[in-house]
Amino acid sequence: MHTFQFTRPGDIDEAIAATAPATTTPTGTVIRIIAGGTTLIDLMKLNVEQPDTLVDINHLPLAQIEVLPEGGLKLGALVRNSDLAHHAAVQRDYPVLSQALLSGASAQLRNKATTSGNLLQRTRCIYFRDTAMPCNKREPETGCPAINGVNRMMAILGTSEHCIASNPSDMNVALTALEATIHIQNAQGVRSVPINEFYLLPGDTPQRETVLEPGDLITHVTLPAPVNGNKSLYLKLRDRASYEFALASAAVIAKTEDNRLTHVRIALGGVGARPWRSLKAEQVLTGTTLGETNFRKAAEAALQGARPQSQNGFKVELAKRCLTHALRLVTQTT
Amino acid sequence: MSDEKNKNQAGGTDTGFGYTSRRTFLTRLGSVGLLATTAPIAKVVPAAETETAAETPVPTKPETTLPITLRINCQEHQLQVDPRTTLLDCLRENLHLTGTKKGCDHGQCGACTVHINGRRVNSCLCLAVMHDHDEITTIEGIGQPGDLHPMQSAFVTCDGYQCGYCTSGQIMSAVALLNEPCGPNDADVKEFMSGNICRCGAYSNIVAAIQPVRQKPSSSVAPRPRD
Numbered sequence: 001m002h003t004f005q006f007t008r009p010g011d012i013d014e015a016i017a018a019t020a021p022a023t024t025t026p027t028g029t030v031i032r033i034i035a036g037g038t039t040l041i042d043l044m045k046l047n048v049e050q051p052d053t054l055v056d057i058n059h060l061p062l063a064q065i066e067v068l069p070e071g072g073l074k075l076g077a078l079v080r081n082s083d084l085a086h087h088a089a090v091q092r093d094y095p096v097l098s099q100a101l102l103s104g105a106s107a108q109l110r111n112k113a114t115t116s117g118n119l120l121q122r123t124r125c126i127y128f129r130d131t132a133m134p135c136n137k138r139e140p141e142t143g144c145p146a147i148n149g150v151n152r153m154m155a156i157l158g159t160s161e162h163c164i165a166s167n168p169s170d171m172n173v174a175l176t177a178l179e180a181t182i183h184i185q186n187a188q189g190v191r192s193v194p195i196n197e198f199y200l201l202p203g204d205t206p207q208r209e210t211v212l213e214p215g216d217l218i219t220h221v222t223l224p225a226p227v228n229g230n231k232s233l234y235l236k237l238r239d240r241a242s243y244e245f246a247l248a249s250a251a252v253i254a255k256t257e258d259n260r261l262t263h264v265r266i267a268l269g270g271v272g273a274r275p276w277r278s279l280k281a282e283q284v285l286t287g288t289t290l291g292e293t294n295f296r297k298a299a300e301a302a303l304q305g306a307r308p309q310s311q312n313g314f315k316v317e318l319a320k321r322c323l324t325h326a327l328r329l330v331t332q333t334t
Numbered sequence: 335m336s337d338e339k340n341k342n343q344a345g346g347t348d349t350g351f352g353y354t355s356r357r358t359f360l361t362r363l364g365s366v367g368l369l370a371t372t373a374p375i376a377k378v379v380p381a382a383e384t385e386t387a388a389e390t391p392v393p394t395k396p397e398t399t400l401p402i403t404l405r406i407n408c409q410e411h412q413l414q415v416d417p418r419t420t421l422l423d424c425l426r427e428n429l430h431l432t433g434t435k436k437g438c439d440h441g442q443c444g445a446c447t448v449h450i451n452g453r454r455v456n457s458c459l460c461l462a463v464m465h466d467h468d469e470i471t472t473i474e475g476i477g478q479p480g481d482l483h484p485m486q487s488a489f490v491t492c493d494g495y496q497c498g499y500c501t502s503g504q505i506m507s508a509v510a511l512l513n514e515p516c517g518p519n520d521a522d523v524k525e526f527m528s529g530n531i532c533r534c535g536a537y538s539n540i541v542a543a544i545q546p547v548r549q550k551p552s553s554s555v556a557p558r559p560r561d
Contacts, residue, residue: 003398006417006463034464041420041459042440054417056464082453086515106529107507107514109441111453112460242528 001044008056012217016187018055020215033057033217035078036112038105039121047131048138062116062219065089071225077116077218081171082107084115094223096232096251100174103236106243116218119172119182119198120210123165124245126150136162137206151309153245156316158273163206164309165273167199168245173269174234176277177251181222186215192222199274209274227263230255235326236269237318246270247312248319250326261285261294261331268302271319278302281323290331295324402466406431407475413462421460422446425472428462433473433502437531444530447503447510448472454510456529473502476509484547485509492543496534504530508544520545 009015015033022031032051034040035058043049063078065087073089084090085101105113127133127145134142146154146164155166172195180195193211200208212218232253238244249269255262264285268276281302288294299320306316399414406429413428422439425431425448434457437445441456448457449471477483485508488494495501507530516526523541532540 001418003416003418006400006461034461037461037464038441038456038459041461044418045440054461058464106441106444107511107526108444108447108454108456108529109459112455242525 001047002050004051005053006056007053008059010059012060012062012185012219015055015057015060016185016215016217018053019217020187022214031055031214035114035117036080037117038109038113039117043122043129046129048129057217068222068225073223075115075221075223077114077220079115080111081105081113081115081118082110084171085110093226094174094178094232096177096234096253097171097174097223099234100170100236100249100251103234103249104170115171115221118169119175119218119221120212121167121169121172122209124153124168125165128165137165137202137209140205140207146309148310150311152311153247153270154309154312155273156271156306156308156312156319157268157276157303158201159307160202160204160206160273162204163202163273165202165206166270167272167274168270169275170234170236170246170249170269172199172275173249173267174251175221175223176275177232177253177265177267178223179265182218183220183222184212184216185219186213186217190219195221195275196277202273227253227255229257230263231330233326233330235322235329237322238270248315248322250319250323252323252326252330254327254330256290256331259289261288261290266298266302266323268319268323271303271306271315276302280304285327292324292328295327296320298327299323400463402463404429404462404465404470405467406470407472415462417461417463419462420458421448421462421465421470422457424462425457431472431474434506435499435502437500437503442531443500443503444507445500445503447506447530449506449510452510452513454507471506473506476505483509484550485512485543488543488547489540492539494536494539494543495532496536500530500532500534504532504540508540508547511544512548516548 007018009018019031019033030052032040032049032054034054034056040049058078060078062076064076065079066074067089068074075084081101085098091098125146127135128137133145136142136144144163151164153166154164176195182193182195182198184191184193198210200210230253234249234251236246236249238247246269248271251267253265264282266278266281268278281298284298284301285294302323303316303320308316399416402413402415404411404413411429415424415428422434422436425434434448435445436458437443439458441459444456446456446458447454450465450468477486485505489501489505507527511526514526516522520541523544
């Protein structure tokens with residue numbers, strides 16, 4: 001690990017000022033914000049991240065969960081994943097989020113990881129994590145050895161010829177289905193970005209993963225008020241029963257009236273270069289009667305255009321079955 | 335065990351009363367060995383080369399350290415640490431509290447589990463400089479020989495370990511679990527303990543040790559001050 005300057009700003013304005021001089025050139029951003037550190041310190045030990053300065057934001061007043069007056073929830077950037085998962089309002093009104101968080105990582109990691117940190121979790125691609133290997137995400141224009149290499153855990157949706165890295169987070173998939181909004185502050189002021197616009201597809205710039213710029217600080221995430229009478233759940237399929245990333249996962253929110261789906265939101269995990277909202281599947285399902293045929297049609301729509309890698313062709317069918325099973329579970333009345 | 339009465343502050347073993355532990359014996363052997371090999375090498379360097387070396391000083395990187403105060407098992411420690419130092423390395427190398435183990439060093443095995451402000455975390459992914467004035471509890475603070483925490487006793491009674499390497503992390507995790515909303519069944523305990531890996535496979539006995547302790551009202555997670 002290379003050494004670094006360590007600073008602990010006293011307030012949000014100081015934190016923003018401390019990060020503003022950073023660059024996003026291919027040589028790497030030299031200033032990093034550290035919250036829980038469960039991704040950043042891991043990558044610093046691998047020299048994948050080599051910040052010159054760490055800005056410790058853990059003492060900023062961003063760790064609250066608040067019910068909003070118009071309904072909905074405000075989640076501070078520094079709320080620990082475990083606190084978020086076990087919060088009464090989250091479990092009652094947004095169970096998909098609680099389930100997604102509890103399906104991820106381990107208890108120790110959930111106690112340290114934060115809302116904003118989890119939003120910015122990096123890919124588990126073995127080439128990204130190994131500085132001896134080329135990687136377009138880590139060092140642009142060096143190549144992507146995952147294509148035709150070890151790629152079982154990588155994405156089949158949203159990839160490009162430059163990068164097939166998957167986003168490994170569970171929380172992000174739930175927040176995507178919940179249509180969360182991410183609130184960012186910088187020296188110019190504040191702005192809100194819907195989560196569907198927050199993540200960038202790799203394209204020919206896989207080193208850019210989100211819309212964040214140097215000097216931006218995520219302050220909180222907001223969730224809209226839950227639709228009355230809806231149910232939600234997170235289904236995660238993986239090689240081990242716990243403490244393992246998804247091969248395929250589905251976050252589903254659904255409201256049923258007279259055996260018809262009147263409101264449905266779907267996002268997939270484990271298969272996308274970013275958390276994968278599926279508007280096509282939602283369109284196929286809205287207003288239709290419950291049942292296997294329609295669930296399967298939605299799954300086919302969701303995976304349309306999927307491009308499996310050399311080692312993960314199975315993910316196409318697995319993701320379809322994951323979604324149909326999730327829809328079955330979330331709409332069953334018993 | 336005979337080295338119990340000779341335990342020093344850091345949990346190592348004093349060699350009073352003519353008693354030497356295996357650890358101190360090997361440490362001394364290593365030091366003596368080092369002295370034995372360096373002396374002859376120093377003699378071999380020709381005089382001319384030595385003079386040249388003295389004229390061109392070797393540039394050294396400035397050692398940057400930061401002052402921190404760590405509160406561990408109810409004791410304060412003032413330290414100067416390189417900012418890269420993880421809490422795990424600080425505990426083991428700087429403070430000689432070697433009960434906490436390094437397994438993977440990447441937050442994947444749980445052997446390094448400690449409590450910070452009452453919550454279990456992987457100390458290998460914590461930077462020491464970020465935990466100034468936090469309340470840290472290690473396995474040394476959970477209980478002592480003769481005054482074991484109920485969880486430690488349960489691990490002994492239920493044979494919840496084989497080689498013992500993951501055990502301190504397992505116990506720290508299990509003690510923290512007592513204060514977490516874990517469901518009542520063995521399956522719930524397994525899920526909540528999934529961040530602690532045991533290569534020996536002592537899992538079933540670990541679960542068997544944890545479950546009865548959860549029923550006891552007297553089990554506490556508070557660190558006990560060291561004497």
